[in-house]
Every structure is written in structure tokens, then in C-alpha cells.
């Protein structure tokens with residue numbers, strides 16, 4: 675557990691959606707879904723880097739990882755916790771993804787965003803932006819603590835499968851989707 679993460683998450687619960695960073699079991703399960711040959715991965719909502727570190731450990735030496743994060747305290751923790759020349763930290767909203775990368779540009783988008791806290795129009799906008807920015811055949815991976823937003827995922831990613839990770843607080847579902 676990370677006391678700094680929890681302290682910051684409690685004060686910003688409306689944008690973090692959890693009190694704890696992802697467990698190494700959840701981070702590993704997400705990272706193992708990433709194919710070996712990818713060249714670019716984008717993480718949305720990196721927090722203190724719990725998933726970021728695991729993604730980097732699974733990615734090849736010449737792949738790049740771009741991470742979005744809006745919380746200044748998490749950005750500081752992320753910079754202290756993860757040092758890797760493949761990593762770029764984008765200190766702005768994940769909703770900028772299609773603006774930043776353009777269409778059909780990204781191999782894998784991993785979203786740790788608290789979808790349950792977003793209103794419907796934000797969820798629609800986010801799904802549309804992610805879909806646009808992925809290469810054809812690219813993967814979108816989202817974890818969530820309930821299946822509440824399945825309809826948004828299904829609407830934008832007809833091809834998707836669901837996984838479950840018990841060893842996380844709280845236990846989590848992972849959507850694995852293909853464009």
C-alpha cells in the first residue's frame with residue numbers, strides 16, 4: 675500500500691475513484707495482455723505509477739509509453755517513482771488523446787480512469803476519442819470495479835472480452851477490446 679497515494683486519493687476522491695493504487699496482480703494481468711510487437715502504448719490516469727511500472731517491465735526496449743495524469747501530486751509521485759527513457763508524462767486530460775496523437779496512431783490504450791465518476795457525455799467523448807486514436811486492430815484495455823459502464827464499452831468496441839482480478843482492493847474487471 676502507498677500512504678501518499680491514499681492521502682491524495684482521499685482528498686481527490688471525485689477524480690481518483692479509489693483509495694488504493696492498483697495491486698501488482700491487477701497491474702501484471704493488464705500488462706500481460708499487451709502483445710510483444712507493439713511500438714506505442716498510452717496509459718490514461720497513471721496515478722503514482724503502479725500500472726505504469728508494470729507496463730514498462732512488459733514492453734520491449736524500443737517501445738514508447740505516454741501517460742496522461744491531471745493530479746499535480748500524483749505527477750510528482752510518478753516522476754519520483756518511475757524513471758525510464760521510454761516514458762513521457764503528459765500533464766493534461768486524457769480527453770486530449772486524439773488531439774495529441776491523431777487518428778489510427780496508437781497500438782494499445784490502457785485506461786485506469788474512474789469511468790464510474792464521469793458523466794455520460796464525458797464517457798461518450800472519451801470512448802470516441804480512444805477509438806479514433808487507436809490503429810485498426812489496436813487494443814483498448816480498461817479496468818473497473820463494476821460492470822456499470824459495459825454499455826459504453828460495447829457501443830464503441832463490439833469486439834471485447836472480460837477478465838476478473840480478485841487480488842485487488844477492490845476486486846476489478848478488465849475489459850480487453852479491439853478496434
Ligand SMILES: C[S@@+](CC[C@H](N)C(=O)[O-])C[C@H]1O[C@@H](n2cnc3c(N)ncnc32)[C@H](O)[C@@H]1O
Pocket residue numbers: 689690691692694695696718719720721722723724725726742743744745748766767768769786787788
Ligand atoms: C483509479 S486511479 C488509477 C491510478 C493508477 N493508474 C493505478 O492503477 O493505481 C485514476 C487516476 O486517473 C486520474 N484521472 C482522473 N481523470 C483524469 C483525466 N481526465 N485525465 C487524466 N487523468 C485523470 C486520477 O488523477 C487518478 O490518478
